[in-house]
Amino acid sequence: MKDLLALARFSVAGLKMMVAATLLLGVAYPLAVTGVAHLALPWHAEGSLLTAAGAHTDSTDDAVGSALIGQAVTGPRAAGLFLPRPSAAGDGYDALASAGSNLGPESPDLEQAIRDRRAEVAKREGVDPAAVPPDALTASASGLDPQISPAYAALQVPRVAQASGLSQEQVRALVQRHTSGRTWGTLGEPRVDVLRLNIDVLQAERGR
């Protein structure tokens, strides 16, 4: 009983402390970070948006996407563009429903999905099914993976070259330009930025 009374008494102190904490940590802190971020790094703070010309923009009006977020490539021009990994976010690359498949390593559903994807990618790219790399067969953790492996990009070069009318050398050079290695030679994995690459492919196609 004595403890309950004490608990009630301390709750008043707790409430006062929580109000103060909310004002400092829940209002002032995020606003201060937002303010400094927008003064110093507005492009990053707004989501690293790119225009169709590949330039940085802070406005969603002329943006074709975020350099950080993968997007579905399913439109009429898809044949001449690099395709991203399979996605479990909504219907695919739904940025308001980021998610992985969460299928376990022994899941029959996942096994079937991998088989189907292998056949589909091999047919689309006209290659041996054994040549399809792992990232083309698996859904990412976020469903918004903006990158593919250099192996998957290389696999798509002949198809993109043919559909866009560019030479394979030209396309390969563009892939090269958007390939990053490991940070400091050790962090992460080599990868190719799909959106930036596709922007350049369309630019090159127009300039041809």
Add this chain to the structure above:
Amino acid sequence: MSQTLPALGQIAVLVVALAVAVPFLGRLLAHVYTSERHWRVESAAYRVLRLDPDADQHWRVYALSVLAFSMVGVFAVYAIARLQPHLPASIGMASFPADGAWNTAVSFVTNTNWQWYSGESAAGNLLQASGLAVQNFVSAAVGLCVAAALARGLARQRAGGRVGNFWADLTRTCVRVLLPGAFVAALVLVALGVVQNLAGARTITTLDGGSQSLPGGPIASQEAIKQLGTNGGGPYNANSAHPFENPTPLSDLFAVFLMLVLPFAMAWAFGLIVRDRRQGGVVIAVMTALLGTSIGLLTWAEMAGHGTAPQLAGAAMEGKEVRFGEAASALFAAATTGTSTGAVNATHDSLTAAGGGLAMFNMMLGEIAPGGTGSGLYGMLMLAVVTVFIAGLMVGRTPEYLGKKIGQREMMLVAGYVLATPVLVLAGIAVAITAKDGLAGLQESGPHGLSEALYAVTSASNNNGSAFGGLTSGTPFWNTLLGLLMLFGRFLPIVLVLALAGRFAAARTLPAGPGTLPTHRPLFAVLLGGVALVLVGLTYVPVLSLGPIAEALS
């Protein structure tokens, strides 16, 4: 070979960064919890709030203050989540259901950050920044305060059970440690590409003419404290796998650094507070050995990629991002479950059977390698008491730790601590797999289905918050069950730790005699590590063998 070197290199970078930061932060923390002087801004706050920051509280008062403050936090988050549509800056998000609001409130107050909802479609900016992120700060601070109280209890003698002042500890932790740390970390994250704005979702026309809605929000500010406070609750569903939360391999390693730095630094501070740095060194050594082993095994498991689906695809890349790959995902998984963070940069449900099992094992250790902010240290110190007790039994002497006699009362408190979480986990899994509503949430059948449920109750009871995401946990059954596990899993241990701190503070400190087991030597470190592993092994091997072990061997 070409894969192994980078995997080792990222660990080397991490070790260097921690070696530089931990002693510095450790000194800062030790000063924060021992200094008599208040900062001017703190004194002003105490005056306005009419709190006495100099009252040296009895452990009961300290514990009741912790409980009262946390209770207020639960009500506050519950209220914001329920009233969301009527509050500003909610970017059109709906009200949480009652069971969901309860789960989320308890989850963030207990430093668990289990999330049944998907952030980008359920939580507005006000709930994120002013509800959840505030708890990210103060729940982390509460863990550090309790650890500081225990360290002070060990350092004092005949102090009548007094262990310090909770309100001063809490204020100082937030103002001097977490806020400056998070502010700097948030700006670093923005520079690496993390989003920080006050907008809702905005729709753009994609390159090939489709449309995509991009979420916004105060992400970097929340991300910073989410990792630094070993919280783990991300603003987006995909958590640290989401490119807006964790855009590059560098931001990924920075996140791992942030979650490890305070738990290790608190162990360093412990050595300073008890005026024997070697005692802190032993704790850090055991933490490092357990974490290092876990990182090594998990990295091997994911890079080897055993299992039907990984073999079929050629690598365990399901549920992993290309920029991180197997090695960085394994490092993150080990760090997030070794601490009480629970953020994920890969979906743990899709880890290999061995990798998922290791993540579970890390949590079952009680998150002591290096554990949550503060909770890792006090977890390790409780095990240190068990270790001196067992060693005392072997040689037939009254055990003592740092000059404090370990008698029957002390052992009862420690035994209660050691048993509390396993009882919650095992009772929780028993309820979950016998109730129809529990089984209804499972995505898969067989051993992996059991693993999904086991992971959830383990994560909740240990206040981790990561999940095998295949489990549909946003149901009244799971929300209620996991809420209870999180609540008891947090506050039962805290009350027992504070009671022990009080007993230590009241007791005399005995000078070390010839029969005293030195607790700063490698022998003790080996014993401590062994006790941690044996306790978990005895408790959890049966249930682990039905889940991940059965799956790995199938």
